[in-house]
Amino acid sequence: MKPAARAAGDFTGLAADYSRHRPDYCPAVLSALLGLLERPAARLDVVDVGAGTGIWTRMLAARGVRSATAVEPNDDMRAHGMADCADAAGTAIAWVKGDGARSGLPPQCCDWLTMASSFHWVDFDAGTRECHRLLRPGGRFTALWNPRQIELQPLLLEIEAQLATLRPDLQRVSSGRSGMTATLTERLCASPYFDDVVYLEGRHVVSMSAERYLGAWRSVNDLRVQLGAEKFAAFLAFVERRIAGLDRIEASYLTRAWSARRREPAA
Template sequence: MTKKLGDFTGLAENYSKFRPAYSPFILDALLGITNKPVEDIDYVDVGAGTGIWTRMVALRGLNSATAVEPNDDMRSFGIKDSEATSINWVKGDGETTNLPNNSADILTMASSFHWVDFDKGIAEFSRVLRDQGIFCALWNPRLLEANPLLVEIEQTLYEMAPHIKRVSSGRATFTDTLLNNLNDCEQFSDVLYLEGRHVVQQTPEEYIGVWWSVNDIRVQAGEQCFADFMKYVEAKVVDLPFIETTYQTRAWAAKVNK
């Protein structure tokens, strides 16, 4: 499978089945800083993927929830996974959401803002949000240091493909400057950083499935190198009852200036 950076076509099934949820405490905090009763909130998730975070938010009983996703494969799995909800799915992206002006109270991008042109995305989110609306970008990276096995596997990856630079991790260069970049843009203010950790016990199948859903590493490593790495991972974990993974949900929230 020859892939382009940021193209999740063919990865959606593993993404849908194996990607873990985000910290519920981050969601509590996000809803808590919104100046509206939860049942009155109109919510938009841009770059929703298969809707993992979208469903977490929507199930809190909001007035409405809309998922915007550009990739047909990811969106089709998202629609299927969200059949029991009232989430409305729309084709669009972070620069062109295809949503009306002043139509959302909260707009999020979960594990996807790094794929968007910052200035164009910020302008689009400002257009869609209502007065006092909140934009939140969040990621759900692993806290590798919490498990020596994960550190060893990650080190082996970089030994096999030393040229790799993480694009989509919430602990990458993009997030290092995000607080300052949001503070410096005229469309948003009152920037807040939030962090919540949660532990997930993954079966070997689940742990391996998360790796197979990754785009940036696979593209940069190349198909043969990534396949060799996955053989190593499978051999490393196949006989374990579970892999304990600590996830570190990191979120940057800001209020729109209207």
């Protein structure tokens, strides 16, 4: 019997690889985003929606924010996130089951609301309305992604090209360099919920073992859905053969962030 088809956005069963192998975001971008807020980190209540296993949430907590709340709909991801965050340095992180349109949190509960590699899974209008509801006056919403810069490394280009061989019409849902990000600045500027839209980006290099590099691929949802189980397994086998014998894989990432201030009613 064939396994049941995986739904887009369903990370059940992928959380262990996601937790162990996904890279952090660029620390310089985090510093710049903190600089846009009107108060020091120690006076910030932060909510991270679509937190996954808490990679970005832990980075926020490590900066000494007053409180950090992680909102995540997937039980598997949330369980791994809670375990990962139990021993993390910095502010304790509270975990809540919810999503970008229905967080379950009270209104005006935070100064900063972030969505790291998750805003593309949310309806834009419903998501921005919920963000506005949760933010206090003067608070900011930030959507960010951490796409790879494969064009800088021939090996990574070769591996990516194999995907096109397996499925020429493949669409990367969460690459952070296409799709909704192409028009995100304009859509946020036109939104009735936000103003003062700022875009930031920063490069960083992550040195990965072969095991971690392969594990990061195993944690990807959109490829599994579009390729199907058989072709996805063939792709992983290709990657494993291609990186065999390598001690490290240097992967370049580009953290891209859009930050917008909560719009207040006209006086």
